[in-house]
Amino acid sequence: MSIALNIHLEYDNFSLISEEEIPLKGITGILGHSGSGKTSLLRVIAGLNSNAIGTVEYGDIILQNTDRNTFIKSELRNIGFVFQDARLFPHLDVLGNLDFAVKRCQSSSMTIDEVICLTQIEHLKKRHVGQLSAGEKQRVALARAILAEPKLLLLDEPLSALDNKARGEMVELLRNIHQRLDLPMIYVSHSVIEIQQLADNVLVMENGKVIQRGHVHQVINQLHESVTHGQTIQTSLSLKIQQHLPNFGLTQLDFIDAQPGNSRLYTNVVDKKINSHLRCYILATDISITLQQPQDTSVINNLQGVINNIQRLSRNSAQITVNACAQDFLVKLTRYSVEKLKLEIGQTVYIQFKANAIRSY
Structure with a gap:
């Protein structure tokens, strides 16, 4: 299985041009500067950018084809999305947020308790969203996305607001979830270290285009300092x-x-x-x-x-x-x-x- 993209998306001062086939096995990392097009590419896959022109295919399922006037809405794509800012419902507690995801899943194979255990948020169940730290919010957002039982999980810089300790814990958690559920993920970040720790394959984006692709070690070992925000090559x-x-x-x-x-x-x-x-x-x-x-x-x-x-x-x-x-x-x-x-x-x-x-x- 793979996601096949042939997309052109225009903004006032930015163009996204992507002709890629992303394997849906393991974790694919997308690395690049802010404004390089990483989030826009995720939003196209998720069906959140309906003004993109071209085709998006998920295996043999056509998610979008503008020539045929075909566009499957985001809520029908069975693709999970964890945003940078968690986007939890502020008026609900943790269990309330998770219940919302369960109601949207028509045929659940995992219980709330199983997902709570998997994401290690047992101690947070009765807390209000406003009482959660940034890392705790992202764990709850992750649990909510998993409860919808997506075929693919998209993660848009979910660790950017976390300190190093919380970031390391979340990287380990994501790796364990992927292995336990065999859930394909596409992970966006501007952090070389996050990508290095999580991804199997990597796409590097710059100015709306993919400029490099390949196995994680191969790509990182060939990165130019300009892509790593001036960090030392490694x-x-x-x-x-x-x-x-x-x-x-x-x-x-x-x-x-x-x-x-x-x-x-x-x-x-x-x-x-x-x-x-x-x-x-x-x-x-x-x-x-x-x-x-x-x-x-x-x-x-x-x-x-x-x-x-x-x-x-x-x-x-x-x-x-x-x-x-x-x-x-x-x-x-x-x-x-x-x-x-x-x-x-x-x-x-x-x-x-x-x-x-x-x-x-």
């Missing part, structure tokens, strides 16, 4: 939890396809089970390069690799791509360092980074 990867070393406050990691011990890395202790996978990233500024294998160093992670690209970023900086353990690592150095070490493509080097450089959020 290496995005998935690693396997090998063992915990609580006495040292560390967790040992290995590359997923590597033989245990051949590519050992360490990060700060992670609350995940042995053999589970950890999505993580390393900022390009946190990696250094040496020509000789490090000896007697406090930097705990070092890998041998080969330089496969050198790119000038500015007058004073360069990006070096080093392939180590079949993974490309992006390293940002001063041009002085590049010239001092006489770095060149094809050269064997060692990259090194501290345990706290491997981040998961």
Whole structure:
């Protein structure tokens, strides 16, 4: 199943042009600046922008075809939508908001209690909406959307008002809900980290068009700094939890396809089970390069690799791509360092980074 789009939408000073096929398996992330067209694209899929011209197809169901004067209203599309501002009914308590969704679902297979448990809002049931924090409101909005039992869930920057702790909890919650319900999601955000933690595939939008698409690690590893709002470029990867070393406050990691011990890395202790996978990233500024294998160093992670690209970023900086353990690592150095070490493509080097450089959020 997929959503096939061939859409043109005009505003006074903005155009959305999209000819995409979005797979309805896993979580698809849509990344881009504010005003890049992410929300407009979601609204077209949901049927909230009826002035869009073109076609929208959900598998073999035609949701919109302007040439045939076909347009299925949003409430009949069986597509859930979680907005940035939650949009709960302010005059109702939490249960009242959830009851509203149940009444709209003609054939419920999940009870309110099951969804309340799934979204972890048991303690909020009798609270009034005005008593909820931003994170709690989004959990209730998520529960309400799930109770309508949609075939597809659209999420429009639902975590933008949350602090880092609440954001991390919601990312984990969304991942668990997706796995439990096998519910396809399209997740919009301007946060590279949210997309990196949640999405399987990613579309990058700029000026109303998709400029990049592909697997999450591939896309993020090729992002330009202009797309990441000036944030440092990073290496995005998935690693396997090998063992915990609580006495040292560390967790040992290995590359997923590597033989245990051949590519050992360490990060700060992670609350995940042995053999589970950890999505993580390393900022390009946190990696250094040496020509000789490090000896007697406090930097705990070092890998041998080969330089496969050198790119000038500015007058004073360069990006070096080093392939180590079949993974490309992006390293940002001063041009002085590049010239001092006489770095060149094809050269064997060692990259090194501290345990706290491997981040998961």
